[in-house]
Amino acid sequence: MSGTSLDGIDVAIVDIRGKRIKTIAFKSTPYPKAVRAALLNVSTVAAGAKEVSRLNFVLGELYAKAILAMREPVDLIGMHGQTIYHEGGKHTLQIGEAAVVAERTGVDVISNFREADIAAGGQGAPLVPYVDMLLFGGTKKRRVALNIGGIANITVLPEGIAFDTGPGNMVIDALVSHMTNGRQKFDRGGRIARTGRVNEQLLRKLLKHPYFKRKAPKSCGREEFGREYTRMLIDTELPLPDLLTTATELTVRTIADAVEADEVIASGGGVHNRFLMERLCLMVPVRSSAEFGIDPDAKEAIAFAVLAYQTARRRPGNLPSATGARYPVILGKRSFSQGPATEVRRGRLRR
C-alpha cells in the first residue's frame, strides 16, 4: 500500500484462511526522494504520458524490492499502487506496474482495485470498509472502525456506511512542521499539544465549517484542510502550542460528533498521538485495532491483501453502501507470475 501522502511503501504479510486474518510481518519503506518528487510532479499538468509510463515501471521495481526484502514466502500479492489521479465516480489512476512485481517475485499480483467499482457506478473509494466489515463485523455490538490518517474516516458497522469525519493528523502535522521549521513532521505522542490550551472561541468557529454538517457519504482532503486552512490558523496569531492543542481537539471533537457506537476500533498514525487518544477516550469508547489483532499502522496494507484474496476467489470486494456502486463487484486485475518460476528461468517452460 502506498498512500496519497507519498510517504512510501507499506508491506504487510498476512495469513488469510477464510475469515481468519493474521498479520505475520509489517514494514514501511520510504520512497527515495527523487521518486517522491517525481510523483508530486506527475500529478500536475507538467508531466506527460512518457513520465506516467516511466514512473509506472520505476514503482513496480520499488514495490518488488520492498516485498522481496520481507523474505517471506507468499502465495498472492495485493498491490494498491500509487494514486496519481482520482476523481471519485469518474476515473482513477494508480501506477506501479504489477507485471514487474509478478516477474521479480514469481507471485501473481492483484492490482488496480478501484477501476471496477467506478465502472459499476461507484466512487472507487473507500475500499477498506469491506475489510472492516470482515474484520470487525461479526458481532451484535454497534461498532465503528476509525482510521486516523491525514484525514480521519469511519466505517459504521454493521451497516457498512463509511465517510471522512474531517481532518485527522493533517492540520496537526502542518502546524508542527511550521512550528519547528520542518525539523519535526508530527507531534510525537501529542507532547506539544499537551502543553497548550484549547482556544474555545476558535474551536467553536472551526466546528462551524460546512463540511461537518454535510450528510454522508462525504469525503474531504487537502482542498478543505490543507495549506490554506493551516495558514488561516497561523494568521490568528494565537500561541502556536494553543493552536496545536485546538487543532488536536478539532480532530477529536469531529470524530466524536460523527460516532455513535458501543465500540470504536482505531487505526492509522493518529493512534500514536497519546494526547489525542486520551481526549478521544473521554468522549467515545475507543480501543486500538491492535487489541483485535490488527497492527494500527498496517491496517490499510492488510486490507489490500484481503481484497486481493477476495479477487483471487472471484468474490466482490467493494461495499456499495460505502462506495455508491450499483452492486458488489470483483475488484482488480490479475497479473501472472511465470509459475514454477525457476522452471521458467531455466527455459523448461518453453512450448
Place this chain on the structure above:
Amino acid sequence: MSGTSLDGIDVAIVDIRGKRIKTIAFKSTPYPKAVRAALLNVSTVAAGAKEVSRLNFVLGELYAKAILAMREPVDLIGMHGQTIYHEGGKHTLQIGEAAVVAERTGVDVISNFREADIAAGGQGAPLVPYVDMLLFGGTKKRRVALNIGGIANITVLPEGIAFDTGPGNMVIDALVSHMTNGRQKFDRGGRIARTGRVNEQLLRKLLKHPYFKRKAPKSCGREEFGREYTRMLIDTELPLPDLLTTATELTVRTIADAVEADEVIASGGGVHNRFLMERLCLMVPVRSSAEFGIDPDAKEAIAFAVLAYQTARRRPGNLPSATGARYPVILGKRSFSQGPATEVRRGRLRR
C-alpha cells in the same frame, strides 16, 4: 486492437479451439475526432496524469461499445488498448480501461499485454510473431508472415525471428495525401502508382538508407520514414506519379530483399494495393493471409484474441526470438466480469 495510427478500433470475433482459429466477424470503427485529437495530445508533454486517467476511461467505454455492437456472444476479450507511450525494453503504456469493458460486456478481459515481456527483459514488441508461429508455423516450408502496415514487418518461420523491413504504406500514403491536398489518404489499389515510372537513380539512392543494412532485430517508424523523409522526396521535384511509383517500388524491394522463403503470407492494409502486390509477386512467392483463413485486415486483432486465450490458460504469449525477452512469459492482466452477471445485478451475489 487499436494501432498507433490512431485510426480507431478493430474488433475481431474469433473462434479458438486449440490451434484451430476461425474468424467469425470483423469490424473497424473510427475514433470520434475529439478522442483522436486528445490521444495525439496526450502522448506529448502537454497533458498530465488527469488526462491519461480520463482518456483511459473514455476509451474503455468506446471499446465496450465497439464489442457490444458486434452482437456476438463471447467468452473472453483480448484488448490491446491504445499505446500512448512505448520505449522498447524500458517501459510502455496502453490505455483503455479493461474494468469498464468487463463491466459493460459481462465478459472477462485480458489487457496490457506488453508489460510482462518488458519485465522479462524484452522489447515488449513485436507480439504478433507468436501468433504467426501458431497460425502458419505447422509446416516444413520456409515461410515468412508479412504485414504491410505503415511500416512493413516480417516474421521468419520456423525460427520466429521478426523485424521491420522498412516503410510499408507510410511513404505512399504521405505522398498521396500531398498530391491530393489531403483529399485522398492512400493510393487505392495502387492506381496512381501504376501510372508513373520508377526513377531508378532515386531508388538506388533510397535503398542506400542505413536502416536496410542494419542487422535484425531492428525496428523503424516515423523517425526514419515520416514527414521529413517524404519532404526530401518531394524536394527532388520529380513528377509526383513517378515519386509514388518509386516509393511503392521501395516498399516492394526492401521487403523482397529481406525475405528468403518458400511462401510469403501477406496481411495488413498494403495487400489492397494491387499494383504493389503484383510487383511483389514478381520477386517473392506471396499469397494473401486470406488464403489461410485470416482476413488480412483483421490479423492484428485476431492476434490479440489468440494471445488472450493463451493468457487465460496461463500459457506464455511472447516469442523471445522476436522480443528479446529472457524467456517466454504469460502476458497481460485479467479483469473480472461479475459473471453470472444477471445474478449480481439483481443483488443476489451480496455476501
